[in-house]
Amino acid sequence: xxxxxxxxxxxDRVNERIxxxxxxLVLVTVLISAANAVVRKVFNYSSNGLLEIQWYLFxxxxxxxxxxxxxxxxxxxxxxIASRLxxxxxxxxxxxxTLFFLxxxxxxxxxxxxxxxxEAFERNEVSTxxxxxxxxxxxxxxxxxxxxxxxxxxxxxxxxxxxxxGLIPDPSEKHVDKTAEEELAxxxxxxxxEQDIGEQFVKEAKEDRP
Numbered sequence: 001x002x003x004x005x006x007x008x009x010x011x012d013r014v015n016e017r018i019x020x021x022x023x024x025l026v027l028v029t030v031l032i033s034a035a036n037a038v039v040r041k042v043f044n045y046s047s048n049g050l051l052e053i054q055w056y057l058f059x060x061x062x063x064x065x066x067x068x069x070x071x072x073x074x075x076x077x078x079x080x081i082a083s084r085l086x087x088x089x090x091x092x093x094x095x096x097x098t099l100f101f102l103x104x105x106x107x108x109x110x111x112x113x114x115x116x117x118x119e120a121f122e123r124n125e126v127s128t129x130x131x132x133x134x135x136x137x138x139x140x141x142x143x144x145x146x147x148x149x150x151x152x153x154x155x156x157x158x159x160x161x162x163x164x165x166g167l168i169p170d171p172s173e174k175h176v177d178k179t180a181e182e183e184l185a186x187x188x189x190x191x192x193x194e195q196d197i198g199e200q201f202v203k204e205a206k207e208d209r210p
Contacts, residue, residue, distance in 0.1 A: 001167060004158045011155040012071055015148060019068025022060060029057040048129040056138050063145025067152035073172055087170060091160045094172065098157045106150035113142035 033054055040046045069075055082090050117139035119125075125135040159171035 001162060001165070005162055005168070008155040008158040008162075011151045015067040015071050015152050015155075018148065019065055019071070022064045023068075025057050025061050029054055029061065032057070048127070048131045049133055052127060052129070052133045056133065056141075059138060059141050063141050064148065066145055067148035070149065070152045070156060088164065090172065091164055091170075095157060095160050098153050098160075102153045103150055103157075106146045106153060110143045110146035110150065113139070113146065117143060 032050065036046070036050050036054070082093055085093075117136060120136040120139040125139075127133055127135060156171065159168060162168045163171055
């Protein structure tokens with residue numbers, strides 16, 4: 001089991017690194033979208049290439065970060081029934097769902113998407129829109145995204161089996177890290193609290209003087 005947990009940690013590190021790298025594309029996509037809107041309204045100019053790059057970036061975010069989202073346990077869950085069950089029962093639901101739904105879906109879609117990419121690459125497929133982009137890089141996103149999701153599904157499966165065997169803590173618990181803004185706000189509050197304590201100490205010391 002230790003070798004499987006090592007594999008799980010490796011997959012987690014890969015998706016963690018990909019997630020931290022590619023979620024900056026959200027900002028890039030927003031900036032390009034805003035720039036396109038401003039240019040279109042102010043200069044009455046539009047480019048199919050700039051419009052399509054937004055779709056490509058959004059697809060990259062959605063597909064490449066699916067595994068990262070699963071790692072962070074941030075996918076949408078319908079827990080009306082499962083939330084009332086014991087932690088072991090919830091873990092078994094995750095295991096069965098991964099085995100019979102997530103992994104078959106990820107493997108099937110990656111398998112079906114690969115020949116579509118190969119055909120687009122061999123034909124050097126280009127968008128039918130004037131000034132549009134080449135298509136095959138976007139086709140490649142699909143198999144890569146579902147391979148990453150499938151690998152993370154394997155990692156989550158390993159962790160849940162290890163949890164049932166009492167080897168690791170509950171992997172389904174969310175560990176939310178504070179953002180830089182939240183850390184700064186906490187530091188400011190802590191500094192103010194220390195300053196208030198100091199002022200109160202000085203005030204009491206003055207009052208105690210004869």
